[in-house]
Amino acid sequence: MTYFQLFNLTVPVIWPAVIIASFVATLLYKFATAEKVADWFWDTFFSYIFTWKFSYILFHFNNVLHMPLSAIYFNGGLKGHWLAVFIIALYITLFVQKKYPQTTIQIGPVLMLYIASFEALFQLFNREFFYALTQSGFLIAIFILIRKYKQLHTKTLVLLIAIELMILSLQHTLSLTKLLTYSVFTVVVLIATRKEEFYVKK
Amino acid sequence: MLKNSVSIAIIIIAVVIIFFNFSDKEEKPQIEAVTTTEEAETPARAQAPDFSLETLDGTQLALSDLKGQKVLLNFWATWCAPCKAEMPHMQSFYEKYKDKNVTVIAVNLQDSRDKLASFVEEYGLTFPISLDTTGEIGSQYKVFTIPTSYFIDEQGGIVQKIVGPMDEEFMEGLITSY
Numbered sequence: 001m002t003y004f005q006l007f008n009l010t011v012p013v014i015w016p017a018v019i020i021a022s023f024v025a026t027l028l029y030k031f032a033t034a035e036k037v038a039d040w041f042w043d044t045f046f047s048y049i050f051t052w053k054f055s056y057i058l059f060h061f062n063n064v065l066h067m068p069l070s071a072i073y074f075n076g077g078l079k080g081h082w083l084a085v086f087i088i089a090l091y092i093t094l095f096v097q098k099k100y101p102q103t104t105i106q107i108g109p110v111l112m113l114y115i116a117s118f119e120a121l122f123q124l125f126n127r128e129f130f131y132a133l134t135q136s137g138f139l140i141a142i143f144i145l146i147r148k149y150k151q152l153h154t155k156t157l158v159l160l161i162a163i164e165l166m167i168l169s170l171q172h173t174l175s176l177t178k179l180l181t182y183s184v185f186t187v188v189v190l191i192a193t194r195k196e197e198f199y200v201k202k
Numbered sequence: 203m204l205k206n207s208v209s210i211a212i213i214i215i216a217v218v219i220i221f222f223n224f225s226d227k228e229e230k231p232q233i234e235a236v237t238t239t240e241e242a243e244t245p246a247r248a249q250a251p252d253f254s255l256e257t258l259d260g261t262q263l264a265l266s267d268l269k270g271q272k273v274l275l276n277f278w279a280t281w282c283a284p285c286k287a288e289m290p291h292m293q294s295f296y297e298k299y300k301d302k303n304v305t306v307i308a309v310n311l312q313d314s315r316d317k318l319a320s321f322v323e324e325y326g327l328t329f330p331i332s333l334d335t336t337g338e339i340g341s342q343y344k345v346f347t348i349p350t351s352y353f354i355d356e357q358g359g360i361v362q363k364i365v366g367p368m369d370e371e372f373m374e375g376l377i378t379s380y
Contacts, residue, residue: 001379003362008347010364010366055209060369062291063287063291073287074291074369075369077372078371155209155212156208158212159212161218162216165215166215166219167216170222
């Protein structure tokens with residue numbers, strides 16, 4: 001992992017990669033479909049960040065009692081990540097479609113654009129330029145696909161995720177956390193999409 | 203037909219992913235051997251400036267005495283809130299790694315001995331605390347804000363400088379990365 005200096009703080013490059021990828025994914029989706037990503041995306045994004053950040057309180061309750069400011073300095077780490085993934089999985093499968101029906105169409109393409117943008121930026125910030133270029137090529141291919149078909153069939157989504165995991169495997173950058181996280185996201189998207197297909201058939 | 207092709211492609215890719223991650227384990231000794239050769243050829247990391255300071259318990263501790271161990275060198279003071287916040291994490295990290303060839307040295311910048319002693323007691327700190335009473339070592343290490351930490355390898359090379367507080371998971375991630 002590479003770090004960079006942001007004012008008086010050393011920051012791991014994964015943080016800016018996560019944030020910038022969110023903007024890139026929503027912008028690319030808008031360019032590809034001429035449709036704005038509904039607020040479900042930012043609701044999900046901020047739910048993740050909020051849970052990950054402040055789950056530190058839950059996992060280090062005694063430290064926070066002794067030093068309340070530590071909740072500002074630290075985050076929930078890996079445990080916080082999984083708690084946040086669980087929270088957004090619940091949010092997407094149970095609540096988001098009632099509030100934003102367009103999620104069903106948007107969630108697959110946005111997930112793929114997000115993952116590919118994140119990987120391209122993460123490799124770029126780690127100064128792995130060849131890997132960043134490979135991921136950018138994959139991102140462009142996804143963009144073209146979405147531009148042509150406007151949405152992704154569930155099988156296509158699984159195929160694209162599989163290709164992403166294969167690229168990461170070939171680059172030797174596929175960690176267990178990444179593999180499980182992307183797999184959970186894919187399952188959540190499949191559940192969310194299937195639910196809507198069921199309603200449409202009815 | 204197209205749907206079947208997609209399914210077949212997914213299965214083939216899944217097999218490739220499993221194969222590559224499985225074959226990684228098989229090839230690990232070879233990869234390690236190559237890395238060792240590469241490391242011997244690449245220039246050494248910037249050396250951490252050596253220093254010798256008195257610790258809170260009255261002994262003299264020199265950085266050069268710790269060659270052969272990974273060192274987490276932390277610059278801090280009792281009045282600094284983020285430094286206080288990271289101390290329980292540092293203690294926990296020290297307890298977990300002290301028998302794994304890892305040492306923590308917390309260089310205190312210009313606190314009085316009395317204040318420091320009561321702080322150490324309150325937080326139950328057991329790692330060595332060196333006293334930089336003049337701030338000279340802090341300046342040598344370009345410590346402009348605290349906490350600032352350095353991760354140093356077994357040969358005394360600087361692996362990473364971190365400005366800001368770190369929690370245990372962060373420290374573990376870094377110390378196990380080299």
